[in-house]
Amino acid sequence: MVKRTEQRIKVLVTKVGLDGHDRGIKVVASMLKEAGMEVLYLGMYQTPESIVRAAIDEDVDVIGLSYLSGEHLIFTPKIVEEMKKNGLEDILLIAGGTFPAEDIPTMEKMGIDKVFRAGTLTDEFVQYIVGNLKR
Amino acid sequence: MSQTNEAKTEKTHEGDWDAYIKAYYEKPVSFKSWSGYDVKEIYTPDDRSVEDYGKNISDAGTYPFTRGIHANMFRGRLWTKREVVGIGSPADTHARLKYLAEHGGSGLNTIADVTYEMGLDADHPWAVNEVGLTGVNITSIRDMEALTKDIPLDKVSWSLITASTAASVTMAQYVAVAESGGYNLAGLRGSIQNDPIHFRYCGFRPACPLDLSIKLGSDVMEYCTKRLPKWYYTTVNMYDLREQGINASQEVAFGFCIAMCYIDELIRRGLDIDEFAPRFTFYVSCHIDIFEEVAKIRAARRMWARLVKEKYGAKDPKSMQFRFAVHTAGCSLIPQQPLNNIVRVAYEALAAVLGGVQSLHCCSYDEPMCLPTEKAHLQALRTQQILAYETGVTNVADPLGGSYYVENLTDRIEDESLKIMKQVEELGGMEEAIRTEWLDRQFESEAVKRQKELDNGDKLVVGVNIFNTEQEKTTPLGVQRVSEQSAKKQVEDVKELKRSRDKDKLKDAIKRLRDDAGEGKNVIPAMVDTTKAFGTTGELLGTVREVFGYSYDPMETIESPFNW
Numbered sequence: 001m002v003k004r005t006e007q008r009i010k011v012l013v014t015k016v017g018l019d020g021h022d023r024g025i026k027v028v029a030s031m032l033k034e035a036g037m038e039v040l041y042l043g044m045y046q047t048p049e050s051i052v053r054a055a056i057d058e059d060v061d062v063i064g065l066s067y068l069s070g071e072h073l074i075f076t077p078k079i080v081e082e083m084k085k086n087g088l089e090d091i092l093l094i095a096g097g098t099f100p101a102e103d104i105p106t107m108e109k110m111g112i113d114k115v116f117r118a119g120t121l122t123d124e125f126v127q128y129i130v131g132n133l134k135r
Numbered sequence: 136m137s138q139t140n141e142a143k144t145e146k147t148h149e150g151d152w153d154a155y156i157k158a159y160y161e162k163p164v165s166f167k168s169w170s171g172y173d174v175k176e177i178y179t180p181d182d183r184s185v186e187d188y189g190k191n192i193s194d195a196g197t198y199p200f201t202r203g204i205h206a207n208m209f210r211g212r213l214w215t216k217r218e219v220v221g222i223g224s225p226a227d228t229h230a231r232l233k234y235l236a237e238h239g240g241s242g243l244n245t246i247a248d249v250t251y252e253m254g255l256d257a258d259h260p261w262a263v264n265e266v267g268l269t270g271v272n273i274t275s276i277r278d279m280e281a282l283t284k285d286i287p288l289d290k291v292s293w294s295l296i297t298a299s300t301a302a303s304v305t306m307a308q309y310v311a312v313a314e315s316g317g318y319n320l321a322g323l324r325g326s327i328q329n330d331p332i333h334f335r336y337c338g339f340r341p342a343c344p345l346d347l348s349i350k351l352g353s354d355v356m357e358y359c360t361k362r363l364p365k366w367y368y369t370t371v372n373m374y375d376l377r378e379q380g381i382n383a384s385q386e387v388a389f390g391f392c393i394a395m396c397y398i399d400e401l402i403r404r405g406l407d408i409d410e411f412a413p414r415f416t417f418y419v420s421c422h423i424d425i426f427e428e429v430a431k432i433r434a435a436r437r438m439w440a441r442l443v444k445e446k447y448g449a450k451d452p453k454s455m456q457f458r459f460a461v462h463t464a465g466c467s468l469i470p471q472q473p474l475n476n477i478v479r480v481a482y483e484a485l486a487a488v489l490g491g492v493q494s495l496h497c498c499s500y501d502e503p504m505c506l507p508t509e510k511a512h513l514q515a516l517r518t519q520q521i522l523a524y525e526t527g528v529t530n531v532a533d534p535l536g537g538s539y540y541v542e543n544l545t546d547r548i549e550d551e552s553l554k555i556m557k558q559v560e561e562l563g564g565m566e567e568a569i570r571t572e573w574l575d576r577q578f579e580s581e582a583v584k585r586q587k588e589l590d591n592g593d594k595l596v597v598g599v600n601i602f603n604t605e606q607e608k609t610t611p612l613g614v615q616r617v618s619e620q621s622a623k624k625q626v627e628d629v630k631e632l633k634r635s636r637d638k639d640k641l642k643d644a645i646k647r648l649r650d651d652a653g654e655g656k657n658v659i660p661a662m663v664d665t666t667k668a669f670g671t672t673g674e675l676l677g678t679v680r681e682v683f684g685y686s687y688d689p690m691e692t693i694e695s696p697f698n699w
Contacts, residue, residue, distance in 0.1 A: 020338010119469035
């Protein structure tokens with residue numbers, strides 16, 4: 001196990017599928033960088049497979065998913081499954097975007113560690129990441 | 136029980152009321168407009184030159200139309216209450232249109248989903264997961280028939296929201312259905328968004344290469360000029376640009392710069408400015424700063440009039456009239472304390488109406504959570520109706536005209552917007568600003584600025600950085616889900632259509648489309664014929680894409696089935 005406390009936290013943030021709303025994810029990427037983390041933004045049109053491949057290649061501590069087109073319940077189980085298949089249980093998995101409050105427990109049950117909605121302030125998600133790394 | 140009560144009482148005495156007392160002395164923390172312009176304590180006659188009334192302001196209905204494009208504004212006709220609809224299958228979307236019509240909606244307005252905007256058929260491997268999630272997918276003429284079923288196309292006014300290069304296909308599909316239904320094209324009223332250039336900033340870059348955006352966008356405009364004289368064939372989308380986080384002046388400036396790309400191309404094709412400018416429309420955002428939004432709209436009207444007259448030499452006053460629809464700012468709404476969004480939308484809609492809007496979509500309160508439920512959709516429509524029938528804001532044209540503050544802010548936004556347009560010109564024009572990703576950088580840095588304003592408390596949003604005590608676990612009027620069955624059925628129907636259609640007829644139509652595209656002709660007539668031969672969205676667009684040297688499939692997953 002790599003001891004991460006002395007290194008920079010490495011975060012992969014990404015879109016999944018065809019959802020093109022990328023204002024939020026780019027802002028999150030910038031804010032995480034300003035908080036001293038190493039951030040990799042994969043861009044749009046990613047698949048569960050391409051996300052997990054990049055997470056392995058880049059040896060990241062955190063994966064951040066951005067959902068704004070109602071696709072969160074479709075892609076989350078596929079990404080979690082792909083992560084499990086590749087033994088990535090020690091990566092912190094977070095998601096942000098627009099979805100109904102009702103779906104947050106469902107997403108957490110599916111395997112997302114923490115869900116942030118639109119209107120979250122930077123401090124909240126930065127503190128969460130710093131305090132909840134799994135490796 | 137009694138113990139708890141006692142404890143509570145005691146705590147109250149210790150200071151629960153302090154907040155109340157402190158709140159009594161509250162005052163605003165910032166004296167800036169939403170766009171960051173310093174605002175004075177009071178505005179007086181010194182802040183604007185009244186003697187320039189005729190030149191800069193003038194009565195509604197007269198050049199430069201600062202106060203409105205009609206002399207009597209809403210007395211002549213109310214704005215069109217046009218709620219955006221797009222959910223699941225064409226039949227599901229049709230049902231919601233009918234529901235809104237039954238409750239007083241006055242304009243049809245349907246929006247494409249992500250798959251359709253990307254130019255993908257419902258059975259495309261990237262589409263099958265997402266059909267109908269954010270709008271409606273029209274793959275074949277059958278889908279357009281289902282969407283328009285029983286609707287008298289010669290009597291209604293329909294706004295088709297397809298913005299990407301797929302707008303060319305939407306136009307062809309609508310025309311094909313209208314012709315098959317025996318309608319005279321010259322009588323059709325409505326609009327198509329058809330602004331592919333802006334749509335590369337909304338996640339559709341693979342479907343919107345710049346040259347193809349200008350080519351197909353202009354093909355739609357040119358075709359409609361000749362065939363659908365009552366149709367508004369582009370709605371330059373300033374709203375989507377604003378949603379990226381930019382300010383009011385940037386919204387106008389970038390929107391106008393994009394509009395000029397199309398204007399220049401149409402003029403290059405030999406059209407006269409007065410042939411097409413009267414059919415240009417705009418999609419404007421109304422954000423939460425009421426006075427600034429009204430000022431922005433007034434500035435945009437004046438700037439458009441002058442641009443079209445002075446730069447392009449228009450003579451017809453209709454060319455100089457800035458016609459616009461408003462979409463209340465989706466990005467101003469938040470999922471925390473969701474019912475408050477109803478109030479935000481009402482203020483934004485008020486700004487739109489005070490600004491003299493032609494057509495209005497009010498966001499439903501559940502916008503930052505899901506597609507609108509029927510109840511939320513109806514509530515948004517009711518917001519418009521309260522505004523139209525109860526508040527009296529429809530009585531007078533440009534009621535804020537002559538306000539020292541609003542006139543000053545109008546001048547300010549005009550000045551700032553013109554400065555930005557000048558900057559774009561110096562960069563080599565909008566196409567160059569897009570190619571060099573200058574525009575991307577503007578969006579990104581402004582969006583970060585907006586987040587920092589919230590983090591620092593420079594901008595306050597109730598439920599985000601002030602008064603944020605509640606944590607709702609449910610959505611008040613329920614959640615809209617998209618029917619998985621509908622999406623599956625649509626995918627199956629498309630597969631069946633592709634199996635059963637007359638392949639020779641289709642082959643001939645595709646060949647003509649390919650030839651027309653290759654010869655630089657306007658491709659819309661061939662697209663109409665190919666649609667009638669059951670050619671699909673992906674097939675029409677893919678065929679044209681290949682001619683222009685792009686992959687048949689924007690997602691580069693499937694090959695053209697027509698490689699003979």
